[in-house]
Amino acid sequence: MVRFFGILIGLFFAGMLFYSFGRGAVEYISNPPVETVEHEFHKEAKEVSFKSDGPFGKFDKQQLQRGFQVFKEVCSACHSIRLVSFRNLEELGYNEDEVKAIAANWSIESPSIDPDTGEAATRPPIPADKFPKPFANDVAAGAANNNAIPPDLSLITKAREGGAAYVYSLVSGYSDPPANLPEANRPGTGLHYNPYFANLNLAMAPPLTGTDQVSYSDGTKATVPQMAEDVSAFLIWTAEPSLIKQKQTGWAVLAFLLIATILGFLSYKTIWADVKAEKKKKEA
Structure with a gap:
């Protein structure tokens, strides 16, 4: 009896599964998805390779230092890397004194209050501190960025489809809207057209603007593609x-x-060779 009811329950759920699948298939065929303007003009991430790609890839510390310089001089005005500590920069090839010098360019909010101003006091960071946020809270961040809150970049290459290629494409892919772009999809006040962004328009202005924006200490020419990479x-x-x-x-x-x-295979061959030899002797 229990088995009978079990079979009935199984058949019921199997029937519901096939019914749902069939209904969804019919709905898809009768009302196929309509391609939106965003789908028409959106571009896939550019093809770009990094030295860390592949099973044998390795980080290029010189490139990582250049990338940190771009972040520090360009991106850190709006974005944070709150999961990274200053001392982690030693992994990029900076020594202890250089890390301390880098940390000195930031300030950390202290839990104490400045008695003269009544505002939160700040202190110089130490290497163990995480990189501070550029804004006190989301309200301040939105007010400074056309009501858009800049995301933290610590995990951005894992959080976005396309990973690093998406980041590369986004920061280097700003362009003028195409002539055939509908008026409703053109960037409004404070927005900028970027075909690599999901809805084509975003509040972030082009962060990389030209070769004089960053001066690399290793002499590398800081073009927009180079800085983006x-x-x-x-x-x-x-x-x-x-x-x-x-x-x-x-x-x-x-x-x-x-x-x-x-080793397991050789052990198998050795053990069973004796067993087979013994079996042949018995059969003989």
Whole structure:
């Protein structure tokens, strides 16, 4: 009896599943999705490769330092990397004194109150501190950015479809709206056209504007594509600083599994060779 009811319940759920699938298929065929203007003009992320790509990829510390320079001089006015500590920059090749000098360019809000002004006091950061936010809260951030709140960039290359290629395309992909773009989809006041953004218009002004915007200490020419690639590479690191170690660990695990498999196979052949020989003797 229990088995009978179990079968009935199973058939019921299977029937509901097929009914839902069939109904959805009929609905899709009878009312196919209509392509919107955003779909028509939206572009896929540009093809770009990074030195950290692939199973053998490695971080280029010089490029990461250039990317951090772009973030510091351009992006940090609006965006934060709140999951990164100043001392983490030592992984990019900066020494302790350089990290302290970098930290000195920021200020950290103290829980105490300045008795003279009544405002929150600040203190110089130490290497253990996280990078502070550029705005006190979301209200201040929205007020300074046409009511758009700039996202934290710590995990941006993992949080957006396309990853670093999306970031690269977005910051280097601003352009004038095409002539055939409907008026309703043209950027309004305070908005900027970017075909790599989901709805084509965003509040962030073009962050990278020209070759004189950043002066790289290693002599690399700071073109817009170069700066976009460098800052994207830096944001790959902020999102996954242990990426290279994970790859190295993966190769070590694969090597171990390969050796263990070979040893297991040889052990199998050795053990069963004696068993088979003994069996043949008995059969003879």
